[in-house]
Amino acid sequence: MSDEYSIRVEKSFKDIDPESWNMLSGTSKNTRKEFYNPFISHAFLSSLEESGSATSKTGWRGHHLLLENGDGRLTGAIPAYLKSHSQGEYVFDHGWADALERAGGNYYPKLQCAVPFTPATGPRLLTNGIDDAAFRQVLASGLRQVTEKIGVSSSHVTFATDDDMEALADEGFLARADQQFHFINNGYRDHADFLDALSSRKRKGLKKERRAALENGIEIDWLTGRDLTEDIWDQFYRFYMDTGSRKWGRPYLTRAFYSLIGERMADDILLVMARREGRYIAGAINFIGGEAIYGRHWGCIEDHPFLHFEVCYHQAIDFALSRGLKRVEAGAQGEHKLARGYTPVTTHSAHFITHPGLRRAIADYLERERDEVEQIGDYLDEHSPFRKGERPEADD
Numbered sequence: 001m002s003d004e005y006s007i008r009v010e011k012s013f014k015d016i017d018p019e020s021w022n023m024l025s026g027t028s029k030n031t032r033k034e035f036y037n038p039f040i041s042h043a044f045l046s047s048l049e050e051s052g053s054a055t056s057k058t059g060w061r062g063h064h065l066l067l068e069n070g071d072g073r074l075t076g077a078i079p080a081y082l083k084s085h086s087q088g089e090y091v092f093d094h095g096w097a098d099a100l101e102r103a104g105g106n107y108y109p110k111l112q113c114a115v116p117f118t119p120a121t122g123p124r125l126l127t128n129g130i131d132d133a134a135f136r137q138v139l140a141s142g143l144r145q146v147t148e149k150i151g152v153s154s155s156h157v158t159f160a161t162d163d164d165m166e167a168l169a170d171e172g173f174l175a176r177a178d179q180q181f182h183f184i185n186n187g188y189r190d191h192a193d194f195l196d197a198l199s200s201r202k203r204k205g206l207k208k209e210r211r212a213a214l215e216n217g218i219e220i221d222w223l224t225g226r227d228l229t230e231d232i233w234d235q236f237y238r239f240y241m242d243t244g245s246r247k248w249g250r251p252y253l254t255r256a257f258y259s260l261i262g263e264r265m266a267d268d269i270l271l272v273m274a275r276r277e278g279r280y281i282a283g284a285i286n287f288i289g290g291e292a293i294y295g296r297h298w299g300c301i302e303d304h305p306f307l308h309f310e311v312c313y314h315q316a317i318d319f320a321l322s323r324g325l326k327r328v329e330a331g332a333q334g335e336h337k338l339a340r341g342y343t344p345v346t347t348h349s350a351h352f353i354t355h356p357g358l359r360r361a362i363a364d365y366l367e368r369e370r371d372e373v374e375q376i377g378d379y380l381d382e383h384s385p386f387r388k389g390e391r392p393e394a395d396d
Contacts, residue, residue, distance in 0.1 A: 004069070004070040005068065005070075005075065005138060006068055007065050007066065007067055007142040007146060008065075008066045009064065009065060009066070010062065010066055011061070011062040012049060012062050013042060013046035013062070014046065014049075014050070016042065016077075017074075020074045021041075021074075022041060022042050023128070023129075024076065024077050025040040025041060025042075025077075025123065026040075026123070026129075027040060027042070027043075034291065035290050035291050036289050036290030036291075037120070037123065037289050038265060038288065038289055038294075039115045039120055039122055039287065040079065040115060040124075040126065041265065043261070043264040043265045044115070045115065046260075047260035048257065050256070050260060051253070051257035051259075051260055052254050052256065053116070053117070053252060053253045053254050053257050054116040054117070058252070059083055059084040059085045059087065060081045060083065060088075060112075061082040061083075061084075061109075062080075062081060062082075063081055063082045064077065064078065064080055065077060065080055065139070065142060067135070067138060067139055067142060076125070076127050076135050076138065076139045078113050078125060078126065078139055078142075079113065079114070079115065079126075080111055080112065080114075080143075080155075081111070081113075081114070082110070082112075082152070083110050084108050084109055087252075088117045088252050089112065089114060089158060090119035090158070090159075091119075091156070091159075091176065091349050093156070093351075096154075096358065099358060100153060100355060100358050103357070103358075105358075107153045107154070108153070110153055110154045110156065111146070111147055111152050111154070111155035111156070112155075112156050112158070113143065113157040114156070114157070114158045114159065115159075118296070119159060119180070119331055119347075120159060120331075121159045121160070121347055122161065123161055124157050124158075124159075124164050125139040125157075126139075127139070132163070133167070136163060136167040137167045139167070140164075140167040140168045140171045141171055143155055143157075143168075143171070144173075144352055147352050148354060152354070153354055153358075154351060154352060154353045154354060155173075155351070155352045156349065156350070157173065157349060157350040157351075159347055159348075159349065160348050160349055160350055161348075162348070165348050165350055168350040169350070171352070173350035173351060173352045174350065174363050174366055175348065175349075175370070176348065176349045176366050176369065177346050177347070177369065177370045177373045178373060179345070179346060179347065179373055179376065179377060180329065180333070180344075181337035181338060181342035181343065181344055181345065182292075182327050182330070182343055182345045183316070183317050183320065183327060183328035183330070184326070184343050184392035185324075185326050185327065186390075188321055189321075190321055191314075191318055191321060194317065195207070197386055197390040197392075199385060199387050202339065202385035205339070206314075206341075209310075210310060212305055212306050213306035213307050213314075215304075215305075216304060217277065218274050218276045218281075218304065219274070219275045219276070220272060220273070220274055220275070220315060221272075221275060222270060222271075222272060222273075222319065223270070223273055224267065224269055224270050224271070224288075225266050226266070228266045228269060228271065230262075232273075233255070233258040233259060233262055234255075235273075235280050236258065236273070236280075236285065236299070237258055238299070238301065239282060239283050239298070239300055239301060240297060241299070242301055243298065267288075268287055268289075269285065269286070269287060269288070270285075270286040270288055270293065270319060271283055271285055272284045272316070272319075274300075274307060274311055276302070281300060281301055281302040281304075282299065282300035282301070282302065282304075282308075283298065283299065283300075284297070284298035284311045284316075285297060285298070286316060286319070288323075288325075289325075292325055292326060292327040292329050293316055293319055293323075293327075293328050293329075294328075294331075295312055295316050295328065295329065295330040297331075298311055309336075309340060313328075313330060313337060313340045314340065316330065317341065327394070328342070330342060338380055338383065338384070340385075341385060343392060344376075346373065351366075
């Protein structure tokens with residue numbers, strides 16, 4: 001690459017041209033890539049900001065890195081935030097912060113390269129589609145230099161792709177591994193075909209569980225596109241606030257966020273809603289990508305046995321199979337997903353620590369943690385619900 005390149009920081013998505021961003025992230029409606037990921041679209045990220053969900057007031061101050069050539073043309077980008085805490089990330093570093101602050105240092109602010117509140121793997125070093133590997137390396141180098149120049153303790157790239165991890169490793173970022181559970185579509189014709197791949201005991205158990213979930217006259221609706229009215233969002237937000245307040249203490253997303261995504265990306269959203277006696281009582285929000293459906297969160301105002309599993313996991317599998325999608329990514333953690341046909345998958349993040357002593361300690365910790373994640377994965381594989389030889393493998 002013979003051109004001169006420079007990195008510019010933008011604090012707000014309103015100052016970033018949507019089509020230029022979407023061309024880099026593969027989310028332009030005219031040039032969507034097969035692996036289209038809705039979370040890195042301008043529509044999703046700007047909705048988080050404009051709704052007041054991810055702003056300076058909530059501890060997510062925009063610090064997005066834009067790579068430009070000598071003519072000022074956007075050739076790369078990184079969604080990034082200066083964070084004053086470690087909430088809403090799903091990759092936990094509170095212990096690192098405590099260690100540095102006990103030693104007299106300041107861990108916050110830190111630079112977080114991520115999609116807020118979204119534990120889904122996707123591109124973080126966004127390139128123009130030409131000589132991607134070279135541009136990813138430029139972005140990784142730029143991120144390291146910005147981290148050092150602005151004087152923060154660290155930068156963190158969470159839920160990164162393998163390609164991004166390779167570029168970041170070359171710039172001295174430390175690799176971290178964690179685990180999620182994904183449903184892998186192994187070419188199943190329908191849900192019955194998927195069940196045939198399970199052991200007899202597990203197959204019977206899931207059939208019984210699904211029947212029990214719909215007792216008491218519960219019915220399931222799939223809502224997407226024009227179905228997503230303001231009234232529907234009001235009902236879903238009630239579920240989100242009720243369950244989120246009990247589970248997390250303070251839900252992250254505002255009501256305005258749902259109106260914005262409903263306006264901007266309704267065809268990329270699936271609400272799975274449970275109805276009883278003519279009214280909705282529970283629901284889960286999913287986002288539809290090029291290859292996968294991503295489950296995010298759910299809520300309910302009535303408790304019914306197994307309804308959470310039906311709405312969040314079984315229905316997502318049904319939808320993925322109906323659309324021919326390769327995966328269901330059902331969010332962070334949750335070993336209970338294993339029994340429902342979800343497979344352990346390793347996720348990755350990269351961390352640049354500027355303090356030499358803290359960096360050495362974290363590097364040692366991460367090496368042991370990676371070994372532990374691998375061992376847990378091996379153990380879970382041994383307890384897979386699939387018949388021998390039927391366990392699906394995620395694409396590399």
